[in-house]
Amino acid sequence: MxxxxxxxxxxxxxxxxxxxxxxxxxxxxxxxxxxLEPRTKAADSVARSVCPYCAVGCGQRVFVKDGKVVQIEGDPDSPISRGRLCPKGSASKSLVTSDRRQRTVLYRRPYGTDWEELDLDTAMEMIADRVVKARADTWEDKDDDGRPLNRTLGISSLGGATLDNEENYLIKKLFTAMGAIQIENQARI
Incomplete structure (x- = not known):
């Protein structure tokens, strides 16, 4: 030159x-x-979604090529975020596509030192059995003065911020219907 x-x-x-x-x-x-070309130019389709990290509900556009997520960006049509995402929302592509993402149910037996894989049906049955047992063992009909309580202190819930508002609403309803009173969410803490 x-x-x-x-x-x-x-x-x-x-x-x-x-x-x-x-x-x-x-x-x-x-x-x-x-x-230079945009990372989204080669995408086959675009799906609208909501950021999974907190209760704000920022809009996202998910770009898909050949059935795989290639990019996630803020949705400029969202009245909440107007196309902007926080650092966690901007990194939400890794939540979906990371090779380190756990894709099987792992269980460690009491006093065990190793994890073992379980099929989903077995894991769901184990959880359901334990919830029913904990509720039955700790159910309180009335207090010492005879006032109705209809509650259990043996079950509590701490929801995660990776669930959207609708999922957290349904979880709150489920635990309230079971009689649990200790229900909280990570997004509020």
């Missing part, structure tokens, strides 16, 4: 000698900049 080619390729030279003296247009562009 000659000196003249190098100087003409220098943005300051183009700014001073060209039609862009403020360096906000063509003078600031390079061949690399001109070759």
């Amino acid at each position: 000659g000196v003249r080619t190098w100087i003409e390729g220098w943005p300051v030279y183009r700014q001073l000698t060209g039609t862009d003296p403020l360096g906000r247009g063509h003078a600031a562009r390079s061949a690399r900049t001109d070759a």
Whole structure:
């Protein structure tokens, strides 16, 4: 590369000698900049979603190519976030596509030292049996003065912020119907 080619390729030279003296247009562009394409250009489809991390409900656009998520961005049509996402929301693609994401049910037996894989049906049955037993063992019909309580202190819930508002609402209803009174959510803490 000659000196003249190098100087003409220098943005300051183009700014001073060209039609862009403020360096906000063509003078600031390079061949690399001109070759850039949006990460979403190759997507087959776009799905609208809601960020899973907190109770705000920021809108997201999920770009999909060949059945796989290739990018997640803020939805400019969302009245809540107007296309903006916080750092956790901006990184939500890794929540879906990370190779470190757990995809099987793991169980460690009491006093065990190793995890074992369980099928989902077995795990759900174990959870249901334990919830029913805990409720039956700790159910309180009345207090010492005979006033009705209809509650259990043996079950509590701490919901995660990766659930959306609707899921958290249904969980709250479920635990309240079971008689639990200790119900909280990570997004409120």
